[in-house]
Amino acid sequence: MKKRTLLFLASIVFVLSFVTFGTSYAESKVYRWKFPVFWDKGSYYWEINGPEFAELVKEMSNGQLILTPFGPGEIVSALDQADALSRGTFEIRLLTQICA
Numbered sequence: 001m002k003k004r005t006l007l008f009l010a011s012i013v014f015v016l017s018f019v020t021f022g023t024s025y026a027e028s029k030v031y032r033w034k035f036p037v038f039w040d041k042g043s044y045y046w047e048i049n050g051p052e053f054a055e056l057v058k059e060m061s062n063g064q065l066i067l068t069p070f071g072p073g074e075i076v077s078a079l080d081q082a083d084a085l086s087r088g089t090f091e092i093r094l095l096t097q098i099c100a
Contacts, residue, residue, distance in 0.1 A: 032066045033091035036081040041071045067092075 035054075039045040050069035057067050072078035075089060084090055 030064055030066065032068065034068050034070055034075070034089070035092045036076070036084065036090050037069045037071050038078055038081065039071070046071065 037046055037050040039049065041050075046069075050071070054067035054069055057065055070090075072081075076084045081090070081093070085093055
């Protein structure tokens with residue numbers, strides 16, 4: 001009976017330590033991704049799909065995912081954004097830009 005109780009308590013301690021240290025390690029990881037924005041800087045669509053979207057993602061991820069928007073011509077031209085994605089220059093492309 002004592003062995004079973006001891007084994008049960010040891011397993012609880014193991015699981016709690018794994019959960020505690022596992023979440024603290026995951027919280028310290030920060031991802032920085034670049035994404036292209038099709039519209040020119042200063043336009044209404046740039047503000048919504050660029051900086052405002054990046055700020056929303058940063059808030060919702062508690063600062064773990066930081067997005068940096070780049071306009072056409074900053075890294076690649078607007079027509080070369082799809083090729084840049086396939087080469088790995090950008091990590092993501094927004095679905096709203098594809099549909100719009």
